[in-house]
Amino acid sequence: MIFVIAARELRSLFLSPLAWTLLAVVQGLLAWIFLLLIDDFRNLQGRLIGLENAPGVTDLIAAPLFRVAAWCLLILTPLLTMRLFSEERRTRTFDLLLSAPIETSAIVLGKYLGILVFLLGTTILVALMPLSLAAGTSLDFGKLLAGLLGLDLLVASFAAVGLYMSTLTAQPAVAAVSTLGLLLFLCFTDFASIGRETADNLLGYLSPLRHYDALLSGLFDSADAAYYLLFSAAFLGLTIRRLDDGRLRD
């Protein structure tokens, strides 16, 4: 049942120009950044040769690219997730799901899965760019994979926030703005906590961005992965609760 809903979600996504536009914008922007990074690398190459333990292509191109990709997706994911529930509520199609013999959790997971598949595709397209360098140089595939995994975990957490926000309102735009606001807040707590007292640091620890950096540098810490999974699961749980509640209050 989850897959039926996910498939419908994906189908509707690709039937609207929104998904295609998002893909094109992300890909276009990041391709431009990618070229800039390659240019920088060529300029630096001479000096790197003399260094001991010099950062390689993967560190200087793939990692920064993934970092920019994270910010792009931070802004664009809310636009994808905004319709998930708010649109169904607005057009009354939600009644179909509610009156069908499906559990609320299946509805939520189905929609989440649909969006995840789309986002996974997007990140793989991004990863193809540094991967293309493998034709001319040797890459650190471990780091590349860690970076891609990090990016996927990060956008998965963004999507979970967006999913929850779209249950709060019947207006997609309101859902998008509040998702963006919450995501930016969470990410800013990372910057705000740098060099501050422990209390701020705790808030900083909750920021999705902080756990991303470690993965970008190729360091896979199961605590970071667990953080993302818990973060997403928490918002999915909130979504399910909210929908079950809505049936009672509406």
Next chain:
Amino acid sequence: MAMVDDVLMRAERLTRRYGDIRAVDDVSFTLSKGQVLGFLGPNGAGKSTTMRMLAGVLAPDAGRITISGNDLLDQPRQAKRAIGYLPEQPPLYRELTVDEQLRYSAHLHGLGRAASRAAVEQVKERCGLTGVGKRLNGNLSKGYRQRVGIAQAILHEPPVIVLDEPTIGLDPIQLREMRKLIGGLGKNHGVILSTHLLAEVQATCSHVQIMRAGQLVYASALSELERCGQSTRLRIGLHAPPPVSSLARLPGVERVEELGDGRFRLHHAPGFAPHRAVVEQASAAGWDLWELVPEHVSLEQIFVELTLGGEKAE
């Protein structure tokens, strides 16, 4: 205990508040196989809220609903499998085609790939949608959208079908087809439909329940209604009317009302209409009869009495 076995849906003391307003207040009823139950009431009487609760879209504040023996709140999946629901606005994804929409709905109700395909074909046939399978929901006219909505509600062959205002926005020909369809459904299923149109109930329903301000104020079988409302009045029109007293002397006439313009209303005991006497006397005495109509207590009278009577009281 055949009666008990035939009960498809039982609603007990349903109540639902929106803030301080009791949208539905202590509503109980049962639906049996073969019944087409019409919920009649003015706008805002709580019909849609009741329908939404029956379909499991909205949880009641109090009371319980059992469908084919399963409690809608305790065993929602089993209970919901037995319902087909058409909300006020058909729940259609604009960007899907009719075929895709119906297939999706079939999957949601647990039909497998082959079974859905067969069910979709069959239901399209039944609802007159064979030509429009490839069209987008968003481009359909209101009448077609309504039909897709109904097709969606019946395609998994649920024992209970809940239709909220199913005939709204249909043209007279579609209306007639829809009534035929609903009548056909009533044979093998239990159907509940809501409407604010009296003609709708009279044309399609076997039972009627009238709602006012969230409460059920009248419930009866239509056949019973016809029996109670069996003509006890005969309206006649005469070009050359005799004095009222001679009409009152006709056998079976209990009381005569003068309506003006040569029209009279003759009250009589149920089942003893004096039409024969009227015709014989009229031709014998040259009253020049031009109208002879038995008057039924129509649903409309009951409806207006119940709904307006309430408004006056408030």
